[in-house]
Amino acid sequence: MGVLDRFRLDGRTAVITGGSRGLGRAMAQALAEAGADLILIGREEETLETARQELVALGRKVAVVPGDVSTPAGAEAACRQVLDLNRPVDVLINNVGGRRVDVPTEDTPIAQWQELIDLNLTSALVCSQQLCKGMLERGRGAVVNVTSIAGSIAIKGIRGRHYETAKGALGALTRSLAADWAPRGVRVNAIAPGVFLTAPNRRWFGEKPDFQTAFVSNVPMGRMGEPEELGPTAVFLASDASSYITGVTVVVDGGYTLW
Numbered sequence: 392m393g394v395l396d397r398f399r400l401d402g403r404t405a406v407i408t409g410g411s412r413g414l415g416r417a418m419a420q421a422l423a424e425a426g427a428d429l430i431l432i433g434r435e436e437e438t439l440e441t442a443r444q445e446l447v448a449l450g451r452k453v454a455v456v457p458g459d460v461s462t463p464a465g466a467e468a469a470c471r472q473v474l475d476l477n478r479p480v481d482v483l484i485n486n487v488g489g490r491r492v493d494v495p496t497e498d499t500p501i502a503q504w505q506e507l508i509d510l511n512l513t514s515a516l517v518c519s520q521q522l523c524k525g526m527l528e529r530g531r532g533a534v535v536n537v538t539s540i541a542g543s544i545a546i547k548g549i550r551g552r553h554y555e556t557a558k559g560a561l562g563a564l565t566r567s568l569a570a571d572w573a574p575r576g577v578r579v580n581a582i583a584p585g586v587f588l589t590a591p592n593r594r595w596f597g598e599k600p601d602f603q604t605a606f607v608s609n610v611p612m613g614r615m616g617e618p619e620e621l622g623p624t625a626v627f628l629a630s631d632a633s634s635y636i637t638g639v640t641v642v643v644d645g646g647y648t649l650w
């Protein structure tokens with residue numbers, strides 16, 4: 392097998408939470424180009440359907456599951472819909488997360504804290520519990536959790552430390568599940584993006600150009616990432632190209648965390 396063949400995902404099915412827009416959509420594109428069939432989870436049916444039609448054009452089977460994974464019950468229900476499709480899941484990308492609320496940590500209401508921890512952390516746990524049992528039985532599979540550089544550093548100039556906390560814990564979940572599941576053939580890794588120019592971030596930086604200038608000045612490469620720059624790392628971690636790698640977090644941040 393040639394080296395590039397190791398990156399192929401032909402005949403494998405990948406579930407991507409939040410695969411309809413943003414970084415999840417970019418990873419869906421990359422996985423489909425590498426040969427994977429897809430199951431995309433998202434809340435809004437219209438954007439899911441648009442993504443489905445675009446990705447089907449690449450010649451892959453693409454199913455969409457409307458669902459909200461922000462609560463444990465919602466995540467379980469979405470996973471049940473995935474399991475009802477009766478397609479063995481080979482790759483799980485736990486991508487849903489985000490929603491930084493810019494409040495001082497000392498004033499964060501516990502209910503809001505819990506909600507955001509569930510969105511960023513518990514959703515990945517529940518989806519892994521529900522969708523990886525088949526992988527463990529078959530002795531093969533790959534999980535990729537999307538954390539953030541905020542999982543290892545506190546981002547300057549913004550508050551809402553539920554985000555740092557949840558993403559840090561997701562990194563810890565990645566390492567510990569990787570250790571537990573390595574003997575059973577399932578690898579668990581993470582990607583920690585820096586700041587990427589997704590549509591919401593473009594809007595946000597458009598409204599706050601000073602923040603954008605300050606932010607970019609902290610990036611050694613002097614720019615933010617384009618969503619498609621995340622895709623190749625997702626393919627690497629999902630495929631046999633990373634067959635001897637588990638429990639790592641690959642940082643994709645233009646060097647942000649170096650300074």
Ligand SMILES: NC(=O)c1ccc[n+]([C@@H]2O[C@H](COP(=O)([O-])OP(=O)(O)OC[C@H]3O[C@@H](n4cnc5c(N)ncnc54)[C@H](OP(=O)(O)O)[C@@H]3O)[C@@H](O)[C@H]2O)c1
Nearest residue numbers: 409411412413414433434435459460461488489539586587
């Ligand atoms: N963008 C960045 O610069 C950046 C940096 C570091 C880390 N990250 C992380 O990367 C991940 C993706 O971020 P993104 O910026 O691509 O987000 P995004 O542009 O807001 O896209 C989020 C995707 O997830 C879906 N989604 C959101 N909430 C959901 C829910 N509760 N249940 C099911 N689907 C849901 C959205 O579709 P619907 O709205 O239709 O549900 C959409 O497909 C997050 O974990 C984020 O923390 C992003």
